[in-house]
Amino acid sequence: MIDYKTWSKSKGEIEKLTNFLKEVDDDFLPPLSDTNFERLGTGKSLGEYLGKFPKKGLIYAEKNGKVTGLLGYFDYFEKYGTGFIENVSVLKSQRQHGIGSKMLEMAINTMKKTGIEKITVRTWTTNAASIRLYKKFGFNIKKTIHNDRGNGVGSIIFEKNIGEKK
Numbered sequence: 221m222i223d224y225k226t227w228s229k230s231k232g233e234i235e236k237l238t239n240f241l242k243e244v245d246d247d248f249l250p251p252l253s254d255t256n257f258e259r260l261g262t263g264k265s266l267g268e269y270l271g272k273f274p275k276k277g278l279i280y281a282e283k284n285g286k287v288t289g290l291l292g293y294f295d296y297f298e299k300y301g302t303g304f305i306e307n308v309s310v311l312k313s314q315r316q317h318g319i320g321s322k323m324l325e326m327a328i329n330t331m332k333k334t335g336i337e338k339i340t341v342r343t344w345t346t347n348a349a350s351i352r353l354y355k356k357f358g359f360n361i362k363k364t365i366h367n368d369r370g371n372g373v374g375s376i377i378f379e380k381n382i383g384e385k386k
C-alpha cells in the first residue's frame with residue numbers, strides 16, 4: 221500500500237526526503253549533488269535544495285514508512301514563465317509500478333487549479349523512461365539543447381498546456 225503525501229516542510233520530512241535524494245542522487249545526470257541549482261547557486265546541500273520548495277511544493281510516495289518517490293514543483297518559474305516540475309524520482313526497486321505517473325498526475329491537477337497555463341519539465345536525451353513518462357502525460361518537446369550535459373548528451377525541455385481551452 222503506497223501513501224501519497226504533500227509535504228508540510230517539517231524537520232522530520234526534510235530529513236527523510238534528503239535521505240531519499242541521496243539514494244537516487246546518481247540516477248540524475250548530472251547527479252543532484254553536483255548540480256548547480258539555478259535558484260540556489262553552487263555548493264548547496266540536498267537539504268538546502270529541498271528547503272527551497274514551497275510548502276505543498278513536494279509530493280512524495282511512502283511504502284511502509286519508507287520514501288519511495290518524490291516530485292517537486294513550482295506554480296511559477298520565472299526562467300520559463302510557466303509552472304515547473306523537477307526532480308521526478310522513484311527508487312530503482314519500485315519503478316514501473318505507476319508511482320512516477322501518480323505523482324505527476326497529482327502535480328498537474330494541483331497546478332491546473334492555480335490558473336497557470338503551461339508547465340515545463342526538463343530531462344536529458346538518453347533518459348528513455350522519463351521521455352516516455354512525459355510524452356504519456358501530453359508534454360511536447362519545446363526545445364532540445366544539444367550536448368548540454370556533455371559527452372553528446374543533450375537536455376530536452378518539455379512543455380504542456382494546462383490552460384482552459386477557449
Ligand SMILES: CC(C)(COP(=O)(O)OP(=O)(O)OC[C@H]1O[C@@H](n2cnc3c(N)ncnc32)[C@H](O)[C@@H]1OP(=O)(O)O)[C@@H](O)C(=O)NCCC(=O)NCCS
Pocket residue numbers: 244247248306307308309310311314315316317318319320321322342343344347348349350352353356
Ligand atoms: C522516470 C521515473 C521517475 C519513472 O518512474 P516510474 O514510477 O517507474 O514510472 P511509472 O511506473 O509511472 O511509468 C510511467 C511511464 O514511464 C515510462 N517508463 C517508465 N520506466 C520506463 C523504462 N525503464 N523504459 C521505458 N519507459 C519507461 C512508460 O511509458 C510508463 O508508462 P506505461 O507503463 O504506461 O508504459 C523513474 O524511472 C526514475 O526515477 N528515474 C530516475 C530519475 C529520473 O530520471 N528522473 C527524471 C529526470 S527529470
